Structure formats: C-alpha cells, structure tokens
Amino acid sequence: DSGVTQTPKHLITATGQRVTLRCSPRSGDLSVYWYQQSLDQGLQFLIQYYNGEERAKGNILERFSAQQFPDLHSELNLSSLELGDSALYFCASSVYSGGTYEQYFGPGTRLTVT
Amino acid sequence: GENVEQHPSTLSVQEGDSAVIKCTYSDSASNYFPWYKQELGKRPQLIIDIRSNVGEKKDQRIAVTLNKTAKHFSLHITETQPEDSAVYFCAASSDHQGAQKLVFGQGTRLTINP
Numbered sequence: 001d002s003g004v005t006q007t008p009k010h011l012i013t014a015t016g017q018r019v020t021l022r023c024s025p026r027s028g029d030l031s032v033y034w035y036q037q038s039l040d041q042g043l044q045f046l047i048q049y050y051n052g053e054e055r056a057k058g059n060i061l062e063r064f065s066a067q068q069f070p071d072l073h074s075e076l077n078l079s080s081l082e083l084g085d086s087a088l089y090f091c092a093s094s095v096y097s098g099g100t101y102e103q104y105f106g107p108g109t110r111l112t113v114t
Numbered sequence: 115g116e117n118v119e120q121h122p123s124t125l126s127v128q129e130g131d132s133a134v135i136k137c138t139y140s141d142s143a144s145n146y147f148p149w150y151k152q153e154l155g156k157r158p159q160l161i162i163d164i165r166s167n168v169g170e171k172k173d174q175r176i177a178v179t180l181n182k183t184a185k186h187f188s189l190h191i192t193e194t195q196p197e198d199s200a201v202y203f204c205a206a207s208s209d210h211q212g213a214q215k216l217v218f219g220q221g222t223r224l225t226i227n228p
Contacts, residue, residue, distance in 0.1 A: 002157065002159075031212070031214075033214075033216075042203075042218055042219075042220050042221060043158065043203060043205075043218040044218075045215050045216055045217065045218075048213060048214065048215070050212055050213075055212055055213045056213035056214065056215045058215055090157060090158070094214065098165070099165055100145075100146045100163070100165055100209055100214075101209065101212070101214050102148070102160060102163060103148070103160065103214070103216065104160060105150075105157040105158045105159070105160075106157060107156070107157050108157055
C-alpha cells in the first residue's frame with residue numbers, strides 16, 4: 001500500500017458523459033500527478049499539481065481538466081467521453097528523496113466508456 | 115520532447131537466472147531514471163531509481179546502470195524468483211523546479227519459469 005488513495009475503483013459510463021476521479025496523496029506529499037494507462041498508449045503523463053498550482057503538463061486532452069484543493073486532494077475531470085478514453089487512470093504523489101522526487105502510485109480507477 | 119524506448123517487450127528466464135531490461139532515452143537533459151514493477155491489475159510500484167550523477171545503483175538482487183553518453187540505462191535482476199514475474203517499466207524525466215514529467219517506456223513482460 002503506497003498511501004495514495006483513489007476513488008472510485010471502477011467507473012462505467014456512456015459516451016458523451018462527464019466523470020470525476022478523485023485522489024488523495026500520501027500524508028505530507030505536496031505534489032499530485034495524473035497518468036492514463038491504456039493498452040495501445042502505455043503509461044502517459046497527464047498533469048502535475050504542486051500545492052494547488054499546476055506545475056507540469058503532458059499530453060492532456062482539452063476535454064480533461066484537473067485541480068488540486070487546499071487539503072491537497074486532487075480531482076481529474078473527464079468530459080465528452082469517447083470510447084477511446086477507456087483506460088486505467090492513476091494518481092501518484094511524490095516525496096523529495098536523494099535529490100529528486102520519487103513518485104508513488106495509487107491503486108487506480110478503471111474507466112469503461114460504453 | 116523526451117522519448118523512451120524499452121527492450122525487450124517480453125522476456126522469459128529460468129528461475130535463478132538473471133534478467134536484463136534495457137532502455138534508451140532521447141533528451142540529454144533527463145536526469146532521473148526510475149524503474150517500476152506492475153503486477154496484473156495493480157499499481158506501478160517503484161523498485162529502484164538512479165540520478166544522472168550516478169553510474170550504478172544496487173539494492174539486493176536489483177541493480178540499475180546508466181550510461182549518459184550513450185543515453186541508455188538498464189535494469190538487472192539476479193537470482194530471479196517466481197514473484198519477479200510482472201511488467202517492468204523504465205522512465206526518464208528532467209526535474210526542473212519541482213516539475214517532473216515522467217516519460218515511460220512501453221514495458222517488458224518478464225516471466226520467471228520454475
């Protein structure tokens with residue numbers, strides 16, 4: 001158990017809908033990262049927040065958005081869902097160790113778009 | 115941007131033998147190289163990492179080597195055991211002012227045959 005929690009575990013929804021995924025980082029970690037894992041694209045970095053502010057951005061679609069709240073939990077919002085958005089969505093949080101930030105992943109949310 | 119290539123995509127070894135997985139990266143600014151192990155349906159788990167100012171790092175049966183000139187790094191697992199069977203991912207990132215964008219390789223499915 002990494003200490004990072006994600007809800008829900010599974011989500012099934014229809015095309016065109018909007019969903020919100022939630023992540024709570026490990027106690028004391030200020031950074032939260034979101035990743036998408038699909039069979040054809042592998043593990044893709046989406047976005048990083050540090051203490052409430054966006055810090056780094058990856059290949060995140062315009063239909064997707066994220067935020068980090070004052071209590072440091074984060075939410076990833078996915079809208080106008082398409083079949084291709086079906087994937088595992090992981091959240092990670094990081095601790096500064098040995099000169100860098102080590103990322104620890106949560107258990108993930110499996111999103112199925114039908 | 116950064117691109118990480120990982121080989122082989124599948125690897126099968128006899129229990130007790132060694133396994134080697136290799137990755138190459140494209141961005142010379144990358145300075146952090148973690149390795150993750152992912153069991154089926156589970157989260158990626160950080161197993162070892164190395165920074166660009168170090169050529170080799172070892173943790174029990176696992177070691178990582180880095181060749182900055184050639185832009186490649188490798189994971190070595192010795193005395194393999196059945197519980198080492200999993201998908202292994204390498205990643206690369208350039209940390210800058212707390213921003214960390216991990217770019218992952220496509221993964222290696224390692225099978226340990228008893």
